[in-house]
Amino acid sequence: MRFAFTDDQKMLRDTVREVLQRECAPEIVRAVWEGRADGARTAWNTLAETGVIGMTASEEFGGMGMSELDLLLPLEETGYAAMPGPIVDTVAVGIPLLEAAGTDAQKERWLGPAAAGEVRIAVSFEGRGIVPHAASADVLIADRAGAAYCVPIDEASVHPERSVDRARELGSVSFEPAPSHRMREDVGTLGLFALGRERAALATAAQLVGLSRRMLDMAVLYAKDREQFGKPIGAQQAIKHRLANALIEQEFARPTVYRAGWSMATSARDAEVDVSLAKIYAGQAANFVAKAALQVHGAIGYTIECDLHMWMKRAWALAAAHGDSAFHRERIGRHIL
Numbered sequence: 001m002r003f004a005f006t007d008d009q010k011m012l013r014d015t016v017r018e019v020l021q022r023e024c025a026p027e028i029v030r031a032v033w034e035g036r037a038d039g040a041r042t043a044w045n046t047l048a049e050t051g052v053i054g055m056t057a058s059e060e061f062g063g064m065g066m067s068e069l070d071l072l073l074p075l076e077e078t079g080y081a082a083m084p085g086p087i088v089d090t091v092a093v094g095i096p097l098l099e100a101a102g103t104d105a106q107k108e109r110w111l112g113p114a115a116a117g118e119v120r121i122a123v124s125f126e127g128r129g130i131v132p133h134a135a136s137a138d139v140l141i142a143d144r145a146g147a148a149y150c151v152p153i154d155e156a157s158v159h160p161e162r163s164v165d166r167a168r169e170l171g172s173v174s175f176e177p178a179p180s181h182r183m184r185e186d187v188g189t190l191g192l193f194a195l196g197r198e199r200a201a202l203a204t205a206a207q208l209v210g211l212s213r214r215m216l217d218m219a220v221l222y223a224k225d226r227e228q229f230g231k232p233i234g235a236q237q238a239i240k241h242r243l244a245n246a247l248i249e250q251e252f253a254r255p256t257v258y259r260a261g262w263s264m265a266t267s268a269r270d271a272e273v274d275v276s277l278a279k280i281y282a283g284q285a286a287n288f289v290a291k292a293a294l295q296v297h298g299a300i301g302y303t304i305e306c307d308l309h310m311w312m313k314r315a316w317a318l319a320a321a322h323g324d325s326a327f328h329r330e331r332i333g334r335h336i337l
Contacts (some may be wrong), residue, residue, distance in 0.1 A: 003262060005073060012052070013073035017032045020081035026307045032084040032167040033310060037136070040084040040167075048117020053087070056095045057115035061107070063095070067265035068199060071257060072206045079210025082314045084167040086120050086133035092198045092203035094121030097141050098150065101183045101192050106150045110139050111131070124173060125197055132143040133322070134158045134171030141183075142173075143193045148183035151175045165317040167310065172309060179323045198275050201322040202264055205257045205275075205282035212282075213316045218308050219243060219293035225263050246292040253278075253285035273335050276328035285317035 006011075024042040032040050047053050052074055057063025071092055078087050086094075098111050098121070113119040122137035126144065134140065135158050140151045156175035163170045175181070181197050183189065220243060223234030260278035263271040290312040294301040301308050323331070 003258065009073055011072060012070070012217060013077060016047065016052055016074040016077040017080075018076055019043060019050065020083060024081040024083050024145070026310070029082045029167055029310055030098070032305075033304075034056040034166075037084065042170070043081075043131055044085050044087075045117055047087075047277070051093055053117040054095070054115030056091055057099060057111065058215050061099065061111045061328075062115040065231075068202060069261040069265035071203060072261045075203050075206040076210040076213075076257075077312075079207030079318075080214045082167065082211065082311050086122055086137055087204040088200060088207065089123045089133055089137070090119075090121040092125045092199045094141055095201065097148075097192060097196050101148050101187050101189060102150055103182075103184055105180070106183065110150065114139075119285060121150040122173075123196065123199075123200070125193060129172055130161055130170050131158075131173045132168055132175050133168055135160060135169050140173060142175075143189065144177070146190060147177075147185070148189045148193065149181040150183050151177075151181045157179075163314040163317065165310075168314065168317055180196065183292055198264060198272060198298060201279045202257070202260050202275050202329075204318050204322050205253075205260065205278040208282035208286040208318050209254050209257055211311055211318070212246075212253065212285045215286075215289045215293040215308060215311050215315065216243065216246050216250060218311070219246070221291075222241070223296055224327075229284075230242065233296070242295060246289045247286040249288040253281040256281045270335075273332055276323070276331050279323055280325050280328045280332075283325050286319055 004124070020043060023046055028039045051064055055066040055070065058065045080310040095111065095114055098107060098114065102111060110119055114121055119138045120130050120136060121134070122134045122140045124131045124140060124142035125132040137153055140156055141154055142149050142151065156173050159172040161170040161172055178204065219329040223239050223243065224232050226233050257278040287292060293308055294312065297308055300306050303309060
């Protein structure tokens, strides 16, 4: 397969990169870690103004009707910036689910505002009691016992849970289903939520690629700046080899994610396998690069005062989200057999 992103897709990536460089600097991520989340809304609002938040909604609801493949490069940049907020849940999963399965009343209330960035969506899949970003979302989309619900967060109970990544808050969510919460029953809810799981795994893999790239950049910069015995530590062969191996891991992961995005966008027969491969390789690369970057930084990398610490925690959290390596390897095995 010969494949390349279009100029428009690259331009969208560059726009997102520019916005996040300006409005989601490490101090913003650190502020969210410390419980001061106000600054994080600036990047979200700017991305909404550029159309990124609503890119998966149809033009009817103020979006651009873009595919899973179009999402990858912008989401990779959100990973690079460790952007706080439910961008995967809202853009990659929630908006498509709401448009496909929402009632007319639900879409009128939530879909347009979500595409405009005014509403944040949290998504809860069957069997997953812990919901990322539940406390900061406005509406919850959930499947329970084969039925789908669209529940305003103020009509649900959210109990905060501890997270290894403090900028990715978690919550246990419960609610009493009401008739107004039920989503459409004539659209194949099980299939739509299964598709939503694939999109969540793919989007998370894209963010992991961005996280790997940022952690490697941090390690390279530190190796250039940190001196030992009168010269930068990056001059040592051991450091060079470690960083080179990290780059190889990252470069092997990236094309698997792009292939999975193409497979999802074209409804390829083996799309599920491609998504699993992408999640495996992206998670492995992020963990490998995190370890290498930590070793280059030495003891300071363990401290919360070091920016690398926050990116490592995000990588560890996302590597386990939406199916860890063991889960996806087993799924590939079932497919083969």
